[in-house]
Amino acid sequence: MPTNRQVLLDNRPKGEATASNFKLVTSETPALQDGQVLVRHHYLSLDPYMRGRMNEGKSYAQPQPLGQVMQGGTVGEVVESRNPKFAVGDKVQGMGGWQEYSVVDGNQAGMLRKLDTTHVPISQYLGAVGMPGVTAWYGLVKIIEPKEGQTIVVSAASGAVGSAVGVLAKQRGARAIGVAGGPDKCKYVTDELGFDACIDYRQHKDARSLAQALKEACPNGIDGYFENVGGLVLDAVMLQANAFSRIAMCGMIAGYNGEPIPMAYPQLILTNRMRVEGFIVSEHMEVWPEALKELGTLVATGKLRPRETVAQGLDAAPEAFLGLLKGRNFGKQLVKLA
Amino acid sequence: MPTNRQVLLDNRPKGEATASNFKLVTSETPALQDGQVLVRHHYLSLDPYMRGRMNEGKSYAQPQPLGQVMQGGTVGEVVESRNPKFAVGDKVQGMGGWQEYSVVDGNQAGMLRKLDTTHVPISQYLGAVGMPGVTAWYGLVKIIEPKEGQTIVVSAASGAVGSAVGVLAKQRGARAIGVAGGPDKCKYVTDELGFDACIDYRQHKDARSLAQALKEACPNGIDGYFENVGGLVLDAVMLQANAFSRIAMCGMIAGYNGEPIPMAYPQLILTNRMRVEGFIVSEHMEVWPEALKELGTLVATGKLRPRETVAQGLDAAPEAFLGLLKGRNFGKQLVKLA
Numbered sequence: 001m002p003t004n005r006q007v008l009l010d011n012r013p014k015g016e017a018t019a020s021n022f023k024l025v026t027s028e029t030p031a032l033q034d035g036q037v038l039v040r041h042h043y044l045s046l047d048p049y050m051r052g053r054m055n056e057g058k059s060y061a062q063p064q065p066l067g068q069v070m071q072g073g074t075v076g077e078v079v080e081s082r083n084p085k086f087a088v089g090d091k092v093q094g095m096g097g098w099q100e101y102s103v104v105d106g107n108q109a110g111m112l113r114k115l116d117t118t119h120v121p122i123s124q125y126l127g128a129v130g131m132p133g134v135t136a137w138y139g140l141v142k143i144i145e146p147k148e149g150q151t152i153v154v155s156a157a158s159g160a161v162g163s164a165v166g167v168l169a170k171q172r173g174a175r176a177i178g179v180a181g182g183p184d185k186c187k188y189v190t191d192e193l194g195f196d197a198c199i200d201y202r203q204h205k206d207a208r209s210l211a212q213a214l215k216e217a218c219p220n221g222i223d224g225y226f227e228n229v230g231g232l233v234l235d236a237v238m239l240q241a242n243a244f245s246r247i248a249m250c251g252m253i254a255g256y257n258g259e260p261i262p263m264a265y266p267q268l269i270l271t272n273r274m275r276v277e278g279f280i281v282s283e284h285m286e287v288w289p290e291a292l293k294e295l296g297t298l299v300a301t302g303k304l305r306p307r308e309t310v311a312q313g314l315d316a317a318p319e320a321f322l323g324l325l326k327g328r329n330f331g332k333q334l335v336k337l338a
Numbered sequence: 339m340p341t342n343r344q345v346l347l348d349n350r351p352k353g354e355a356t357a358s359n360f361k362l363v364t365s366e367t368p369a370l371q372d373g374q375v376l377v378r379h380h381y382l383s384l385d386p387y388m389r390g391r392m393n394e395g396k397s398y399a400q401p402q403p404l405g406q407v408m409q410g411g412t413v414g415e416v417v418e419s420r421n422p423k424f425a426v427g428d429k430v431q432g433m434g435g436w437q438e439y440s441v442v443d444g445n446q447a448g449m450l451r452k453l454d455t456t457h458v459p460i461s462q463y464l465g466a467v468g469m470p471g472v473t474a475w476y477g478l479v480k481i482i483e484p485k486e487g488q489t490i491v492v493s494a495a496s497g498a499v500g501s502a503v504g505v506l507a508k509q510r511g512a513r514a515i516g517v518a519g520g521p522d523k524c525k526y527v528t529d530e531l532g533f534d535a536c537i538d539y540r541q542h543k544d545a546r547s548l549a550q551a552l553k554e555a556c557p558n559g560i561d562g563y564f565e566n567v568g569g570l571v572l573d574a575v576m577l578q579a580n581a582f583s584r585i586a587m588c589g590m591i592a593g594y595n596g597e598p599i600p601m602a603y604p605q606l607i608l609t610n611r612m613r614v615e616g617f618i619v620s621e622h623m624e625v626w627p628e629a630l631k632e633l634g635t636l637v638a639t640g641k642l643r644p645r646e647t648v649a650q651g652l653d654a655a656p657e658a659f660l661g662l663l664k665g666r667n668f669g670k671q672l673v674k675l676a
Contacts, residue, residue, distance in 0.1 A: 052609070230605065249608040262600035267568065270587040270616035271390070278608035 001029040001038075002079075005314050006069045007098035013054055017325065021054065022070070022318040029101050037106045038080035041096050044314075044335040045073040045126035046321045047160075048228075048251050070098035070317075073131060075115065075122050076338070083107065091115040093125050098317055100337050119300040127160045127332035128306045129295050135281040136164035136226070137291035139248030142284070143277045144224035148173035151218045153237055156228035157198055158185040160306060160332035161250065164295065165226045166195045167304045171294075174224075177217050179210075179233050181327045188330070192305060201233055207264060210236035226250060235264040241272050249278040307331025339367040339376075340417075343652050344407045345436035351392055355663065359392065360408070360656040367439050375444045376418035379434050382652075382673040383411040383464035384659045385498075386566075386589050408436035408655075411469060413453065413460050414676070421445065429453040431463050436655055438675050457638040465498045465670035466644045467633050473619040474502035474564070475629035477586030480622070481615050482562035486511035489556045491575055494566035495536055496523040498644060498670035499588065502633065503564045504533045505642045509632075512562075515555050517548075517571050519665045526668070530643060539571055545602060548574035564588060573602040579610050587616040645669025 003026060010023035032038060050072060053064040064071055074096030078086050083106035086092070094112045096102035104112050115125050127133065146152050146169050154165040157178025166176035166189070178189040178198035186198035197217040204210035214222065214236055221242035227234055230252030237247075252261065269276060298304035309329040311320035317335045324333045341364060348361035370376060388410065391402040402409055412434030416424050421444035424430070432450045434440035442450050453463050465471065484490050484507050492503040495516025504514035504527070516527040516536035524536035535555040542548035552560065552574055559580035565572055568590030575585075590599065607614060636642035647667040649658035655673045662671045 234604070249604075252605045252608055261605065262602050263604040264600050266572070266587075266601040266604075267590045267599065269614055270590055273616045273618060273621070275616075276607055276614040278611045278613075280611060283611070 001031060002040075002101060003027075004029045004099055004101045006100075007314060007317055008068060009054060009064050009066055009070055011066065012056055017051060017054060017322060019318045019322065024315060029103060032080060032082045032103065035083050035105055035107045037078055037083050037086045037092075037104050037112065039074070039076045039092055039094065039096060039102050039104055039112070040079045041074040041076040041100055041102065041337045043075050043123045043126055043310075044096070044098055044317060044337055045130070046311075046317065046324050046329075046333040046335060047072070047132070048324065050321065051325055071095060072097050073126055074102070074337075075125050081106070086112065086114075091117050091122055093130070098314065098335075100314060120296055123308060123310075123332075123334055124299055124306065126334060127308065128164050128299050128304050129292060131281060132160035132332065133164045133295040134288055134291045135250060136161045136168060137295060138281050138284050138287055139226050139250050139279060140165050140168050140224075141291075142287065143248035143275075143279060144226060144246045146172050146174040146224055149175070150223035151175045151177060151220055152224040152226070153177045153179065153214065153218065153222050154226040154228065155179045155201075155233045155237075156251070156327075157189045157193075157195065158307065158331060159228065159329075162226070162228055163189070163193050163306050163331065164304060166193055167298060168294070169224075170194055171298070171303075175218075177214070177222075179229075185330060188307065192307075204232075204236075207232050207235035207239065211239040214240045221245075224248075227252070231261045238263070238265050238268045238274075241268060241274060243272050245272060245274050247274065247276040249276060309333050311335045313337070339369060340378075340439060341365075342367045342437055342439045344438075345652060345655055346406060347392060347402050347404055347408055349404065350394055355389060355392060355660060357656045357660065362653060367441060370418060370420045370441065373421050373443055373445045375416055375421050375424045375430075375442050375450065377412070377414045377430055377432065377434060377440050377442055377450070378417045379412040379414040379438055379440065379675045381413050381461045381464055381648075382434070382436055382655060382675055383468070384649075384655065384662050384667075384671040384673060385410070385470070386662065388659065389663055409433060410435050411464055412440070412675075413463050419444070424450065424452075429455050429460055431468070436652065436673075438652060458634055461646060461648075461670075461672055462637055462644065464672060465646065466502050466637050466642050467630060469619060470498035470670065471502045471633040472626055472629040473588060474499045475506060475633065476619050476622050476625055477564050477588050477617060478503050478506050478562075479629075480625065481586040481613075481617060482564060482584045484510050484512040484562055487513070488561035489513045489515060489558055490562040490564070491515045491517065491552065491556065491560050492564040492566065493517045493539075493571045494589075494665070495527045495531075495533065496645065496669060497566065497667075500564070500566055501527070501531050501644050501669065502642060504531055505636060506632070507562075508532055509636070509641075513556075515552070515560075517567075523668060526645065530645075542570075542574075545570050545573035545577065549577040552578045559583075562586070565590070569599045576601070576603050576606045576612075579606060579612060581610050583610060583612050585612065585614040587614060647671050649673045651675070 078090040152169040169176040189198035416428040490507040507514040527536035
């Protein structure tokens with residue numbers, strides 16, 4: 001059996017996460033039992049939700065256990081199988097974690113999904129045609145429910161989730177306005193993803209200033225907002241929100257370090273009769289087939305061309321993850337493992 | 339025609355509203371035109387929403403115009419009629435405003451509604467069997483959607499809206515927990531309205547302390563919250579909110595003076611997958627018949643026994659209104675005009 005390298009959560013962050021929270025170890029992969037499959041990971045997905053799980057205490061998911069392999073989505077290839085449902089060479093997706101190999105019970109439902117990589121590159125199953133894409137789809141389609149001609153704003157617009165939100169909104173005849181950090185990301189959001197406009201939040205020190213920029217980009221106000229960030233952007237969007245507008249709360253990177261990120265103007269929820277709704281895509285498995293079908297078609301036909309930032313090798317995972325939390329990635333953050 | 343006394347909005351509040359914002363004037367009621375009705379008001383309703391309309395600027399309703407009679411709900415009696423649909427002596431409800439008489443076009447739909455006062459005292463049509471009652475009904479039934487055994491919290495629980503929320507929640511097999519100001523109001527909420535518990539927010543200086551009291555009163559967490567206040571209570575409730583809990587945003591007295599009232603922990607909307615929704619009952623006229631039927635039955639059978647605080651005479655209206663904004667009333671605030 002091959003030697004496996006793994007990244008463990010060694011200790012929990014106090015405030016900001018640092019590289020010293022992680023530990024790289026080497027272990028032998030155990031011999032397979034009946035029904036098990038050995039998967040060699042090609043890509044590991046790094047996602048903001050992982051930061052939340054590094055904390056102790058109440059959140060939507062169980063905390064990541066200390067001393068164990070960091071959890072995370074992976075795509076890869078079956079390299080050994082004692083399960084008739086999986087053959088060596090099958091491309092598969094699972095929650096393999098921050099490691100080079102995983103041993104998976106192929107009989108347990110939902111643990112391993114076979115992938116068709118004819119038209120869709122395997123890494124996209126961790127992005128636009130995977131959890132981030134379905135996250136975009138659920139928040140937009142089921143919570144924001146955009147109507148033709150309405151204006152939809154999404155933060156972290158160049159990211160894996162944000163890029164899909166905008167393209168899906170455009171498909172429904174809505175205007176898509178992005179918020180992103182820096183001119184390069186904004187240019188990508190408008191020129192390559194086809195958003196109607198993108199605002200560089202780094203040009204604005206406070207919510208009022210950002211709200212003014214949003215007003216110019218959204219002359220008819222904002223009907224829906226897909227929230228990936230929290231804080232300043234949320235406040236600014238609420239100042240331009242229309243009556244009966246909807247906010248899908250998907251991520252609040254701004255708050256992962258435990259610092260307070262108050263919502264400045266909650267009374268606008270009342271005066272504008274808004275609906276603000278949090279969700280976690282893994283609790284809505286019923287939409288995955290429909291969502292993946294639309295997302296797969298958009299990627300295969302080139303209508304959704306998501307960017308990827310790819311770190312090389314497992315050693316690079318912790319720094320890549322910390323960079324993701326600071327917005328240093330451009331598009332979907334992956335780690336190439338093979 | 340009788341002499342009419344009226345309260346006008348003389349100038350807009352700068353910060354807190356004061357008596358000097360209002361002006362009492364006397365005028366002659368004009369002679370009736372064909373189709374018009376002269377109504378003598380028995381009661382004027384004072385409601386928190388009026389404070390919002392005293393401000394200029396964007397809100398859910400047009401601002402109250404300066405120099406004109408303050409708008410408000412009234413019940414009274416037809417004393418003169420040039421409309422075959424209304425006879426002298428009919429009891430009616432309308433938006434007569436802060437004045438002793440109003441002249442109403444009886445042909446315009448929705449302007450004047452005839453009341454049956456056989457089983458329900460006329461003043462209740464401004465409270466439990468009127469706009470405040472339907473507000474409670476809509477927010478509870480349509481937004482919070484309580485299930486049997488769930489825990490529902492309501493702020494301003496002794497008030498016209500809050501009292502109905504609790505009684506309606508109990509009717510649906512839910513636990514009802516009130517938040518109110520002072521021991522007398524809390525005693526009324528539990529002993530006379532039948533809530534399971536009531537917390538005196540004045541005993542708590544911060545959200546953490548109030549959250550601890552809520553935790554003791556709600557050992558299974560909070561599934562629904564009916565928000566009448568904003569600020570501290572909202573923060574405390576959110577700290578005890580369950581997964582998939584719902585907040586109906588109905589009023590935010592705390593913010594009417596324009597001071598900031600941030601929501602301290604918006605990230606809980608995400609981690610608890612909450613739904614937070616603002617509403618205005620006048621935009622949901624379709625529920626009024628069903629709601630009024632249930633509320634009328636609850637009042638007529640003594641299951642909902644709302645308190646009233648009655649100020650005497652139009653002169654007393656401004657001070658009574660300012661007291662309402664400070665929570666000095668006990669139950670529905672009315673002004674007796676005849």
